[in-house]
Amino acid sequence: xxxxxxxxxxxxxxxxxxxxxVAHITANTGLTGELALDSLKVMDxxxxxxxxxxxxxxxxxxxxxxxxxxxASLIQKHVGNDA
Amino acid sequence: xxxxxDYAATGATGANFYAGGKLVTALPYATLxxxxxxxxxxxxxxxxxxxxxxxxxxxxxxxxxxxFFACQYMGLVPVAIPSAVNLGGHDAFVKKLHGMLQACDxxxxxxxxxxxxFLEEAVRGLRVLMWGEPSAFDGLPAxxxxxxxIGPDEVAYLQFTSGSTGAPxxxxxxxxxxxxxxxxxxxxxxxLREDDRFVSWLPFYHDMGLVGCLxxxxxxxxxxxxxxxxxxxxxxxxxxxxxxxxxxTIAYSPPFGYDMCARRVRPGDIASYDLSHWRIAxxxxxxxxxxxxxxxxxxxxxxxFDAKAxxxxxxxxxxxxxxxxxxxxxxxxxxxxxxxxLSDHLRATPVAEGQGTAFVRCGPVxxxxxxxxxxxxxxxxxxxxxxxxxxxxPSVMSGYYEQPELTAxxxxxxxxLDTGDIGYLxxxxxxxxxxxxxxxxxxxxxxxxxxxxxxxxxxxxxRSQDASAFSVPGPTGAEIAVVVxxxxxxxxxxxxxxxxxIRRELLEELGVDCLxxxxxxxxxxxxxxxxxxxxxxRKGYLERQAQEQVLRVAGSR
Numbered sequence: 001x002x003x004x005x006x007x008x009x010x011x012x013x014x015x016x017x018x019x020x021x022v023a024h025i026t027a028n029t030g031l032t033g034e035l036a037l038d039s040l041k042v043m044d045x046x047x048x049x050x051x052x053x054x055x056x057x058x059x060x061x062x063x064x065x066x067x068x069x070x071x072a073s074l075i076q077k078h079v080g081n082d083a
Numbered sequence: 084x085x086x087x088x089d090y091a092a093t094g095a096t097g098a099n100f101y102a103g104g105k106l107v108t109a110l111p112y113a114t115l116x117x118x119x120x121x122x123x124x125x126x127x128x129x130x131x132x133x134x135x136x137x138x139x140x141x142x143x144x145x146x147x148x149x150x151f152f153a154c155q156y157m158g159l160v161p162v163a164i165p166s167a168v169n170l171g172g173h174d175a176f177v178k179k180l181h182g183m184l185q186a187c188d189x190x191x192x193x194x195x196x197x198x199x200x201f202l203e204e205a206v207r208g209l210r211v212l213m214w215g216e217p218s219a220f221d222g223l224p225a226x227x228x229x230x231x232x233i234g235p236d237e238v239a240y241l242q243f244t245s246g247s248t249g250a251p252x253x254x255x256x257x258x259x260x261x262x263x264x265x266x267x268x269x270x271x272x273x274x275l276r277e278d279d280r281f282v283s284w285l286p287f288y289h290d291m292g293l294v295g296c297l298x299x300x301x302x303x304x305x306x307x308x309x310x311x312x313x314x315x316x317x318x319x320x321x322x323x324x325x326x327x328x329x330x331x332t333i334a335y336s337p338p339f340g341y342d343m344c345a346r347r348v349r350p351g352d353i354a355s356y357d358l359s360h361w362r363i364a365x366x367x368x369x370x371x372x373x374x375x376x377x378x379x380x381x382x383x384x385x386x387x388f389d390a391k392a393x394x395x396x397x398x399x400x401x402x403x404x405x406x407x408x409x410x411x412x413x414x415x416x417x418x419x420x421x422x423x424x425l426s427d428h429l430r431a432t433p434v435a436e437g438q439g440t441a442f443v444r445c446g447p448v449x450x451x452x453x454x455x456x457x458x459x460x461x462x463x464x465x466x467x468x469x470x471x472x473x474x475x476x477p478s479v480m481s482g483y484y485e486q487p488e489l490t491a492x493x494x495x496x497x498x499x500l501d502t503g504d505i506g507y508l509x510x511x512x513x514x515x516x517x518x519x520x521x522x523x524x525x526x527x528x529x530x531x532x533x534x535x536x537x538x539x540x541x542x543x544x545x546r547s548q549d550a551s552a553f554s555v556p557g558p559t560g561a562e563i564a565v566v567v568x569x570x571x572x573x574x575x576x577x578x579x580x581x582x583x584x585i586r587r588e589l590l591e592e593l594g595v596d597c598l599x600x601x602x603x604x605x606x607x608x609x610x611x612x613x614x615x616x617x618x619x620x621r622k623g624y625l626e627r628q629a630q631e632q633v634l635r636v637a638g639s640r
Binding site: 030031032033034036037038039040042043044046047050058059060061062063064065066 | 201
C-alpha cells in the first residue's frame with residue numbers, strides 16, 4: 001500500500017466532514033485550518049479510519065498531525081505495525 | 084478518603100475497566116487499598132513535604148486510582164491533569180500542561196508511557212522533583228515508617244477549573260469539604276441502595292468524573308464500570324451496551340452525552356439494550372435543554388429507559404461537586420417562562436406549557452448547605468426573581484490555590500460562594516437560566532471568550548482589542564462559538580490565510596470550530612469605558628445574519 005493509495009482513500013473518508021469547504025482536497029490540505037475539523041468530527045473521522053483499516057490510532061499521536069498527508073503517514077505506520 | 088477506602092475494601096465491590104466491549108481490569112477496592120498503600124510507602128522515599136502536589140495526567144485507568152489514593156494515605160495532594168489532546172495540538176498541550184504543573188507547583192508528575200514526550204517538554208524550567216511513568220514510581224524503595232493519611236482539615240485534592248485569564252486555577256478541597264459533599268450525594272441526592280451499580284465514561288480530570296463517578300461511588304461502597312472517554316466519544320453505543328450488560332442503576336452525563344447517543348445510536352440496536360435498571364440518569368454540568376433529554380428518552384424507551392430516571396443536578400468544582408439534585412423518580416420538571424419578563428424585568432413568570440422558554444428545575448440545595456439568589460447590589464431576592472446564585476456550606480472550597488485575588492472575587496468573608504451562574508428559586512428548587520460570566524459551552528467543553536480572543540489577537544497582523552467572542556444558538560439549539568475580528572486588509576488571499584490560521588490555532592488549542600467573521604477596523608462596538616462590548620458585538624452579528632437571511636430569501640425568488 002503506497003502513500004498515494006492511503007492519501008486517496010483518506011480523502012474519500014475525510015470528504016463527508018469537509019462539508020465542501022475545500023474544492024480539491026490533497027495531501028497538503030490542513031485538517032484544522034482548512035477543513036475545520038472540530039473535536040467531534042475528528043473522533044468520527046478516526047472511527048471511520050479505524051474501521052476501514054482495522055487499526056487503533058492512539059489519540060495522543062494526533063497531536064502532531066496537521067495535514068491529510070500527515071494522517072496518511074500515521075495510518076501507514078499502524079497498518080504496518082498491526083499487520 | 085483513606086478511611087473511606089479502608090471501609091470500602093472490607094466489602095466485595097470495586098472498579099472495572101472496559102475497552103472494546105471487554106473487561107480489561109477488575110480492581111476490587113480491597114486490591115486498590117493494598118496497591119495504594121504499597122505505592123504510598125514507595126513515594127515516601129522521596130521525602131516530600133506534607134501537602135506536596137502530585138500531578139496525575141488523568142486517563143481512565145487503574146493507575147489513576149492507585150496514585151490518587153496513595154496520596155490520600157500519606158498526606159500528599161493529588162491533582163488530576165486533563166489528558167485530552169487536540170488534532171495538531173502538540174505545542175498547545177505542552178503549554179497547557181506546563182501551565183498547570185506550574186500553577187499547582189507540582190513536586191511529582193506521573194503519566195502513562197504515551198504522554199512521556201509531552202511531559203518531558205512540559206517540566207522544563209519547573210521544580211518537578213520526579214516525573215515519569217507509573218512503573219518508575221513502583222521501582223522506588225518502599226519505606227516501612229507508618230503512613231499518616233490526610234486529615235479532615237488538610238487538602239484532599241486540587242481541581243483545575245477553566246479560568247478566563249488564561250492562567251489555570253485550581254479549587255482547593257479539604258477532606259472535610261469532600262466528605263460533606265459525598266455524604267450529601269450518597270444520603271440525600273442519590274439515596275444509594277444496596278443494589279446500586281454505576282457506569283461512567285466521564286474523565287477523572289472532570290469534577291463529575293472524579294467526585295461523582297469515583298469518590299461518591301467508593302464512599303457508597305458500590306461498584307462501577309468504566310468506559311474510556313475516547314471510546315465513548317467514538318462509539319457512544321458502548322455506554323448503553325455497558326449499562327445493559329452490567330444492569331447498572333446510576334450513570335451521569337452532561338447533556339451533550341445524551342445528545343451524542345440520540346444522534347448516533349443505530350435504531351436497529353435499540354432492541355438489544357436493556358436500560359430498565361437505570362434508575363438515576365443524572366444530567367448536569369452544562370445548561371440542560373429539555374429537548375435533548377426528551378429525544379434520548381423517546382428513542383430509548385423501547386429498551387426500557389424510563390424518562391422519570393432523569394435527575395437534573397447542579398454543581399461545580401468550587402463546591403467539591405454537588406449543590407443540588409432534583410427529586411428522584413420524577414424526571415425533568417420543566418418551568419415554562421415568559422421570555423420578555425425574563426429579559427426585561429428579571430422575573431420568571433410562568434406561562435402555559437410549550438409557550439415561552441423552558442428551564443429545568445435542579446432541585447433543593449443539599450442539607451447543611453444554603454443557596455441564595457441576589458441582585459447586583461447584594462440584596463437577597465424573592466422566589467421567581469432572577470439574580471446571581473450564591474452557595475454556602477461545608478462542601479465549599481477553601482479557595483483557589485495560591486490565588487488570593489481570584490478567591491476574593493468569588494468567596495466572601497461569610498463563606499458565600501458566588502457561583503457565576505444566574506437563576507431563580509421556586510418551591511425551594513433552583514433553576515439556572517444563564518451565566519453572569521460569559522462562558523461558552525461547545526461539545527461539552529467550557530470555553531471563555533477571552534481564550535478565543537487571546538488566540539485571535541496574538542496573530543501578527545492583529546492587535547489587542549481586535550476580537551470579540553461570544554456564542555449564538557445554532558440550528559439544533561446547541562451553542563456555536565463566534566468571533567468577530569476587525570482587520571484592515573481587503574486582500575482576499577490575506578484574509579483567507581488569516582481566517583485559516585485562526586481556525587487552525589483555535590482547533591489545536593481549544594478543539595472547537597468557531598465562526599470567524601472579519602469586519603473593518605474601528606467597527607467593534609465599545610462600552611462607555613472604552614472596552615469592547617461582547618453583547619453589543621453579538622447583537623450586531625445577529626442583526627447582520629438576519630439581514631443576510633432576508634437578502635438570501637429575496638434573492639432566491
